[in-house]
Amino acid sequence: MRVNPKKFEINNLIYIIRSAKEEDAQNLSEVRVQIDGETENMDREKGEAYIDESGFKQIIRSDTERKNNLFLVAEANDRIVGFSRCEGTQLKRMSHKVEFGVCVLKEFWGHSIGKKLLEESIHWADSNGIKKISLSVLETNSKAVKLYQRYGFEVEGILKKDKILSDGNYYNTFLMGRFNV
Structure with a gap:
């Protein structure tokens, strides 16, 4: 699915949040x-x-066609500096929810x-009509x-010792959800 682009100016940085386009694929990779x-x-x-350019083109194409998927990019200074995805499923019993993920280049944190x-x-x-993220x-x-x-997400579960980081220690992952009634 696609959304209309929106412009923001925060901490002296102007950027646009918009739907991903196939032309973004190489940059996204x-x-x-x-x-x-x-x-x-x-x-x-x-x-x-690793996802190469053709892999991202396929993801963008699919996300654009599906009503319960959304692929957004943040663009500043004519380059992509972050992106997010909401990915749903075609399964009827789970069609009310999407999985959200986000990432931003470190030099653009704080905006x-x-x-x-x-x-x-x-x-x-x-x-x-998406009820749960x-x-x-x-x-x-x-x-x-x-x-x-702050946006209404609650910890729904904890995956204990889910990830091992560079310090050699294991860390938990929080599973969070937001339900819109």
């Missing part, structure tokens, strides 16, 4: 690899589960890009957990 290497908050390490991607995703979901977040990512809670 590069940005995803970079983000994965900048933080341990993501599931992947740099280069793992509310993740927050705006979340807000736009929630608005889209609420406007299109689910996500997973590493327990150590307290800033993200607090943001999600």
